Amino acid sequence: MKKLCFGLILGLIAIASSSALxxxxxxxxxxxxxxxxxxxxxxxxxxxxVQVELPEKVNVAGTKTxxxxxxxxGMPLGVTTIKRADGEIVxxxxxxxxxxxxxxxxxxxxxxxxxMTNAVLEGQVQSAGGAELTLNYKTGMIKVLVxxxxxxxxxxxGNRSDIKPGETVSIxxxxxxxxxxxxxxxxxxxxxxxxxx
Numbered sequence: 396m397k398k399l400c401f402g403l404i405l406g407l408i409a410i411a412s413s414s415a416l417x418x419x420x421x422x423x424x425x426x427x428x429x430x431x432x433x434x435x436x437x438x439x440x441x442x443x444x445v446q447v448e449l450p451e452k453v454n455v456a457g458t459k460t461x462x463x464x465x466x467x468x469g470m471p472l473g474v475t476t477i478k479r480a481d482g483e484i485v486x487x488x489x490x491x492x493x494x495x496x497x498x499x500x501x502x503x504x505x506x507x508x509x510x511m512t513n514a515v516l517e518g519q520v521q522s523a524g525g526a527e528l529t530l531n532y533k534t535g536m537i538k539v540l541v542x543x544x545x546x547x548x549x550x551x552x553g554n555r556s557d558i559k560p561g562e563t564v565s566i567x568x569x570x571x572x573x574x575x576x577x578x579x580x581x582x583x584x585x586x587x588x589x590x591x592x
Contacts, residue, residue, distance in 0.1 A: 399581070404521070421570055423576065425437035426564075434448055444553060445576065447566055455557060457551040458585045459549055467516070474539055486528070487505065513533055548590065550590075
C-alpha cells in the first residue's frame, strides 16, 4: 500500500512538473516568412525555421519608436542592460511596460549576459555619454546609462494583417509537450520599427 501511495505521489509530481514546463514562456524572435492566418513561419534570430501557432484570442501589437522625451518620472519601464568592462551599467533597450508587470531585476536573453529590470523611473539626468536613468525596482535602485541610439520603442494596437513576410516579430510562446509553440503574446514591426529582439 505504501509503495502504491509513493508511486501515485511521484506520478502526480511528474504530471505537475510537465504541466509547469508546458506553461513556461519562451521568447522567439525572427523574420516572418509566411502566415496563413493561423501558423506563423519565421526565420529565427538564432537561425533555423520555427513555426508558431497564433490563437484567435491573442491580440497582435505593433511597434512605434519613442525617445527619452517620452519617458517621465513615475513611468514603469522595462530596461535591458549589460555591464561594460569598466563596470558601467548600460541600456541596450528601453520600453514602457504595464503597471501590473512585476518589478524586479533578472537575467534576460536579449544578448548574452544581459539583464532585464522592470522598474519605475525615479529620475533622468544628462551625463557624459548619454542620459542616466535612476530606476526603482522595489527591492533596490539602479542607475543606467542610456547612450544615444539606444533602441527605444512602445507597443501600439496592431492586427493579424500586419504579420506578413519580411516583418520581424517578437513572440512569447508556450512550448507544448509535443514540441509545438503556441503564442501567448506577439509584437510585430510597424513601418520599419522593429520590436525588441
